[in-house]
Amino acid sequence: MAHDRRDHDEKAADTSGISRRGFISRVGAGAAVVAVASKASAESAKPTETMQATELSRITLTVNGQQRQVLVEPRWTLSHVLREELGLTGTKVGCERGECGACTVLIDGKPRYSCMTLAVEAQDADIVTVEGLMDGEDLGPTQEAFVEKDAFQCGYCTSGQILAVEGMLGDNPNPSLDEIRIGVSGNLCRCGAYVHIFQAAQRAAELKQGVGGES
Amino acid sequence: MIPEFNYVRAQSLTEAQQQLSTDGARVCAGGSDLLGCLRDEVFDCSKVVSVTGLDELRGITRSRDGGVNIGALTTIAELAANSTVQELYPGLAQAAAEVASPQLRNQGTIGGNICQKPRCWYYRGEFECLRKGGDTCYAMAGENQYHCILGGYRCYIVHPSDTAPALLALNASVQIAGPRGERVVPIEDFHVAPRDDVQRETVLEDNEIVVAISIPQPASGLRSSYRKVRARGSWDFALAGVALALAFDADRVTGGRVVLSGAAPIPWRSREVENTIIGQRIDATLAREAADAAMSEAAALKNNGYKIPLFKGVIEEQLLAIASA
Numbered sequence: 054m055a056h057d058r059r060d061h062d063e064k065a066a067d068t069s070g071i072s073r074r075g076f077i078s079r080v081g082a083g084a085a086v087v088a089v090a091s092k093a094s095a096e097s098a099k100p101t102e103t104m105q106a107t108e109l110s111r112i113t114l115t116v117n118g119q120q121r122q123v124l125v126e127p128r129w130t131l132s133h134v135l136r137e138e139l140g141l142t143g144t145k146v147g148c149e150r151g152e153c154g155a156c157t158v159l160i161d162g163k164p165r166y167s168c169m170t171l172a173v174e175a176q177d178a179d180i181v182t183v184e185g186l187m188d189g190e191d192l193g194p195t196q197e198a199f200v201e202k203d204a205f206q207c208g209y210c211t212s213g214q215i216l217a218v219e220g221m222l223g224d225n226p227n228p229s230l231d232e233i234r235i236g237v238s239g240n241l242c243r244c245g246a247y248v249h250i251f252q253a254a255q256r257a258a259e260l261k262q263g264v265g266g267e268s
Numbered sequence: 269m270i271p272e273f274n275y276v277r278a279q280s281l282t283e284a285q286q287q288l289s290t291d292g293a294r295v296c297a298g299g300s301d302l303l304g305c306l307r308d309e310v311f312d313c314s315k316v317v318s319v320t321g322l323d324e325l326r327g328i329t330r331s332r333d334g335g336v337n338i339g340a341l342t343t344i345a346e347l348a349a350n351s352t353v354q355e356l357y358p359g360l361a362q363a364a365a366e367v368a369s370p371q372l373r374n375q376g377t378i379g380g381n382i383c384q385k386p387r388c389w390y391y392r393g394e395f396e397c398l399r400k401g402g403d404t405c406y407a408m409a410g411e412n413q414y415h416c417i418l419g420g421y422r423c424y425i426v427h428p429s430d431t432a433p434a435l436l437a438l439n440a441s442v443q444i445a446g447p448r449g450e451r452v453v454p455i456e457d458f459h460v461a462p463r464d465d466v467q468r469e470t471v472l473e474d475n476e477i478v479v480a481i482s483i484p485q486p487a488s489g490l491r492s493s494y495r496k497v498r499a500r501g502s503w504d505f506a507l508a509g510v511a512l513a514l515a516f517d518a519d520r521v522t523g524g525r526v527v528l529s530g531a532a533p534i535p536w537r538s539r540e541v542e543n544t545i546i547g548q549r550i551d552a553t554l555a556r557e558a559a560d561a562a563m564s565e566a567a568a569l570k571n572n573g574y575k576i577p578l579f580k581g582v583i584e585e586q587l588l589a590i591a592s593a
Contacts, residue, residue, distance in 0.1 A: 102279065106272035106314075127275030127316065130303070150307065151300055151372060163345070163374040169300045170375065173275055174320060217370065238502040239369025 104173060112176050116141065117185030125172045132156040132167035135182060143183035143212045147241075154240030157213035157220075158182050164220035164239070183212035186219060194260035195219045195253075204253035206244035214240050218254045222261060228254065270306045274315045278322065281445055281477065287317040289447065289475040295319060297341055298376040300368075301384050308392050310385060310400070325379075325479055328352060334485030340379025340478045344431070345370070347378055357483060359492030359511055363434035366496045369503040379478040382432045382442070382458070383470055386425035386533070387505055388415065398423050398466050413571035414507070417563075417579075419532030423462040424569060426530050427469075428505050432459070433527040433535040434494050437513035440483045446476035455481070459534035487523065489516045491593050495586050496529065497578060506530035508578045510586050514545070519591065521545045528562070531579065538562045541583060550591035559583040 104110040109124035116139060123138045132149075135141045135158070144167055147155035151169040158167045159181040186193035192200065195215050205211040214237055221228060221236030228236060233254045242250060278284035287293060292314035296302050306313055319325065325341040328350050336352060347353060348364035367373055367381065385391070386399070388407055396402035407415050407424045415424040432455065440455045453471060460468040472478070486492075492513040498504035509529035515522045526541040540561035548554055559580040566576050 102277045104275040106274045126272070128270040128272055128306075130270070150304055154369070154371065157371055160374075164371050165375050166300075166371045169303050169372075171275075171296075171299060171303070171316075173277070174296070174299060174318060220374075221370070234502075236370060239371040 110173075112173055114139075114172065114175060114180060115178065116180045117182060118179075123172070127171065127173055129172050130168050131158070131170040131172045131175050131180070134172040135167060135180075141182050141184055145209055145212060147209070147213075152241070153210070153213075154217060154237075155210050155213045157216045157240060159216055159220050159223075162220065162223050164217045166239075181216070181219075183215055186215065193219075195222070195257040198253045198257035198260055199250075202249050202253040202256050203246075204249040205242075205246050210240060210242045210244075214242065214250055218250075218257055221254070222258055226261065227258060230255075270303065271309065271313070273306070273313050275318065276315060277318045277320070281319075281322060281324075281479070284317055284319050284322070284477060285445065285447055285475050287315065288477070290315060293317050293474070295477060297380045298343065300372050300375050301380055304392075305385055310392060319477065331482060335483045338378055338481045338483070340480055341377050343374060344368075344376045344378065344381060345373040347431070348373065356486050357434075357438055357492055357513075359494045359513055360431065360434040360438060360483070363430040363494035363496075363511060366494065367430050372503075378431060378481060381429050382435065382455070382481070383472065383478060384428045385469065387428045388425045391425065399425070399462075401467065408569065411571065412569040413574075414505070415569055415572055416532045417566040417568055417572060417575050418528070418536050419461055419463075419534060420567070420569075421461070421463040421466075423466045423533065425462075425533045426506075427459065427532065427534050429535065430494065430496060430506060430509065430529060433509065433511040433529040434492070434513075435481060435483065436535045436537060437511040437525045437527045438483050438486075438492060439513075439525065440481050442478055443480040443482065444472065444476050445479045446473060450479070452482075455535075456537065461532075461534050487515045489522065490514070490524065491516060491590050493586060493590050493593070495582055497582055508575055508582050510579075510582050511535075512586055512590050514590060516591075519549050521548060521550060521591075526562075526583075528579065528583075531566075531575070538583075540564060541587075545587065550587050552588065555584045555587040555591075556580075558587055 104127040111124055114121050132146050135144045145155040147153035149168045151166045156166055156168040157164050160178045186196055195218050217237045217240050233251050276287045294313045296316045296318045325339045327339045329337050331337045344364050344367045348361055354361040390397045390406035391399050395406050398405045405423050416426045435455050442453045442455055442458050444451050458470055494511045496506045496509040506529045511527040514524035526538045528536040528538055541558045544558040544561045562583050563576050563580055
């Protein structure tokens, strides 16, 4: 099984131009988005209209502000394409049935489950993954708030939680505690770090409004 | 991995209908229910016909009669946040806000929400049940704590939608486009009970698409509400819910509808409650009498008997709340 996994990683490396291990180290340095940037032509931005089941079709996705061309089957979900084709493994796959929230990304600014979205259906949208929240080499404010408030234990749900909070704050910059609870209600944390996640969401709201310092 | 399918992104409603006219084609709007069904192999699908490019099916507008017209591709989140809906039909806005999770409300559409497939775990699981063309309802003798107490007949699903009961209470209509043109079906006649056809959930033909839902102007003195009780506070389907749309003249109920969710295979209009309260002033005694009447025909399965007192409590609570609103 471990061997299969490695084979798959190497295959993914062929298509995305970056290995999983290399990718993870670059995420740590905050340079992943730049490192995997690819060239995309403007005429390919028109959504593909028909695709055959067994063929790979070229589509263009706008991910973290960059146009990315990928070859996909129509049945491939956005989470699959982000992770396995684009190497953006910050997006996690948990239940793969729209119940746990680990795969949450922003689609046109709104939190959505990328496991329940076909990649072909995301062609003309702006997609933001956790990698896209970086501010250059630094963590973005919502990421920073999760670190500051120790809002995770195992960390598997964290990127989904962060994007749920990021999307909520886009609509509502000053959420009440009840609004925060609703905002992250679509994201399970099996470690039970909810209280800290709520605090991180409040802290993220402050950081986004320029309230610095220890809280 | 989801089984293979061809994919077509329709450029017009006509093209969508043509594409849906071939065997094994399925329409995709938000896609959250479709992808779940495909992943669980609930039905075969050789072609997905996406209608998400049809922007004319989006948005909420006031209609000439003073009501609203809701495009089928309007998301549940947009419906919940719409100020006109909140003002004219608070029960519908409340129902929309109670649907699933924020992520699914951002994805799911109102057209898809009223056309959802049932959540029965035998139907979704690896069982060739009656609804999937088999000869057995596994829920009858199996694990049936979330199944129906009213309207069951050979199949004991509950209808999973929160918005459909609110729309039925508000006397909404469904606009449907098909190869022979448009037709309008009152939402009361849109869902199909198992007694009429155990393999259908709606009256839609394979090549028909819901294009909009219209709600008439609220009657004078209309109040509406939606209450949903669920096993998990964060998000879940309804164990028991009640949608009210009642017209009041001072404190007397002059008309309206009462619809239960989580009770039956279709959104369940409770004429027993309506007949008990219309023409009356709602007080504690009448609310209890109406709640008892609502459950007079209820029949529990082995594990869902708790729903009967739960419904009685919710109905009584909501009638008293709307009377003093």
